[in-house]
Amino acid sequence: MPTLLALDASSTACSCALIQDQSIVQRFEIAPREHTRLLLPMIDEILAEAGVSLEQLDAIAYGQGPGSFTGLRIAAGVAQGLAYGADLPLMGISTLDALALAAHRQWHARYVIAALDARMDEIYVAAYRCHEGTLTALLEERVMPPSKLSLPQGDDELEWLGIGSGWQLLSAMPVDVQAALVQTLPDELPAAEDIARLAAASWKRGARGGSPHEVIPVYLRDEVAWRKT
Known part of the structure; x- marks a missing residue:
């Protein structure tokens, strides 16, 4: 099994998970508009708990969407920065x-x-x-x-x-x-735990992710639209 870090900020929930040897360490918190503040500390916590450094990971997975426009950009940006710093491939997983x-x-x-x-x-x-x-x-x-x-x-x-x-x-x-x-x-939200499981299964089938510069959130809409209230 690969050692993978997964993160998601596509909804009101902020989560990250690490999968290693079929065991998972995870953090999940419903915290609207707090993703930027919470995500990096969560990642630090689970890496420390698992005793794993970024350099020991095989890849980083992220919730690529669909979901909140802002949240998807946050998750993609954090995943991209970590992957660049540790020279790791990225795996985008559907929420x-x-x-x-x-x-x-x-x-x-x-x-x-x-x-x-x-x-x-x-x-x-x-x-x-x-x-x-x-x-x-x-x-x-x-x-x-x-x-x-x-x-x-x-x-x-x-x-x-x-x-x-x-x-x-x-x-x-x-x-x-x-x-x-x-x-x-209706109250269930995407979680990094399931993103990690899907990424690990994809890895076992031979997928190895892509370069950090290829990160593309999946919005499904052609344009980011807004409605005036």
């Missing part, structure tokens, strides 16, 4: 993938729709089939109004678990989507 893995790992879900509140009456969403820690995308991640969400074609008889803040907009979703859900977990 929707991380949510799906959490649903599979903690609630044993086989079919998962991960959704995050994208603001402006839209959601970031993707759907998965999960089996023994492996995710297969049935609906590629995208941004859309919740009223436009539809189940993957041919899978309308399956029992789905919905996870992520996008499910706070459940009442705005089509009736058939609501009927297919056996459970929703």
Whole structure:
């Protein structure tokens, strides 16, 4: 198993995790607008707890999005700076993938729709089939109004678990989507622990990440948009 540091700031939660020999050290705190202050001290804490230096890492993984525009830039910037300083590759991991893995790992879900509140009456969403820690995308991640969400074609008889803040907009979703859900977990947020697990699995399959200068947050929207209040 590789030794990987993972970090995420894509939501109101700030988290980091270190995976080594199948064991994980992690920190997770819900702290809106505190990511810049918390992230580096968290990283220092888990490296010290694990007795690992940056130079001993194989790579750094980060939540590449979708999610908060500001949070994604914070995580990408910190990951990029650490990777440059220690000459390490970077691995960008989808935050929707991380949510799906959490649903599979903690609630044993086989079919998962991960959704995050994208603001402006839209959601970031993707759907998965999960089996023994492996995710297969049935609906590629995208941004859309919740009223436009539809189940993957041919899978309308399956029992789905919905996870992520996008499910706070459940009442705005089509009736058939609501009927297919056996459970929703609207308070769950992406966590660095699941980003670390996904990055480690990717590493085992031969992926080795990329250069720090290739860091690109995934916003899904073509432009960073805002609405005047």
